[in-house]
Amino acid sequence: MVIESILPPGVAAADSVVDPPDAELFPEEEAYIARAVEKRRREFTTVRWCARRALDSLGQRAVALLPDRRGAPGWPDGVHGSMTHCAGYRAAAVAPTGTVAGIGIDAEPHEALPAGVFDTISLPSERASIRRRHARVHWDRLLxxxxxxxxxxxxxxxxxxxxxxxAELDLDPGGSFTARLLVPGPVVDGRPVTGYxxxxxxxxxLILTAIVVPRRDAL
Structure with a gap:
């Protein structure tokens, strides 16, 4: 399992590089995706197949995982999770709310961003830092x-x-990164979140990234 390599113990994950032909959706999910093109349907179905495998490893029963208005999946009570998909890869990660306050995972093809996108998604400090990096990694896509x-x-x-x-990011060549929030963050366990x-x-x-926010009592 690829995504598991950048997740801490206690986070359950599942991934896939194919779209299993036997993967099924709940009726509510079928209704949500009914008008989607085939590519979108395959992504939607397989990433939920991954999510249900990850939930099963936590002892959670399978449920419909419907997106909200922003596309964020709705997870069962007592669970935080995250999903991602790109060409040739789908993954999901979940953990109990008692041990983590949030999860974010993402997968991208290891290739340069389309022309003009880097300047749109980056801050001047991030651009200056990345342009000094060696070219073996597509740092723009990683950012x-x-x-x-x-x-x-x-x-x-x-x-x-x-x-x-x-949010201002610093990418460490050793495989970690930090994110400093430039706006007030939410309060978690009595403390404001200032970064990740x-x-x-x-x-x-593939480029894979992951953030897991531990609960204060779990540190």
Missing amino acids: FSAKESVFKAWYPMARRELGFSE QGRWRVVDG
């Missing part, structure tokens, strides 16, 4: 993926959007 993981960890806590310019710690990996043509 984008890490910011996606930041948003996925942030949104369920704050229940509002977080713009690309509202994450991990990243490049493997098999």
Whole structure:
């Protein structure tokens, strides 16, 4: 399992590089995706197949996982989770709410961002740092993926959007990254969240990033 390599103990995960032909949806999920094109349907179905495998390893029964207005999946009571999919890869990660306050994972192809996107999603300090890096990693795409993981960890806590310019990231070549929030963060376990710690990996043509926010009592 690829995504598991950047997740801490206690977080259950499942991933897939194919779309299993026997993967099924709940009726509510079928209704949600009914008008989608085939590519979107395959992504939607397989990533929920992964999520149900991960939930099963926590002893959670299978339930419909419906997106909210922003696309964030609704998880069963007592669980935090995150999903991701890109060409050739789908993954989900879940953990009990008693041990983690949030999870964000993201997968992207290991290739450069389309022209013009890097300047749109990055801050001047991030661009300056990344342009000094060696070229063996597509740092622009890695930054984008890490910011996606930041948003996925942030949104369920704050229940509002977080713009690309509202968190400043520092990517460590050793496989970790930090995100400093530039706007007031949500309060978790009596403390305001001011940033996140994450991990990243490049493997098999993919960029993977992950953030897991531990509960205060679990530290």
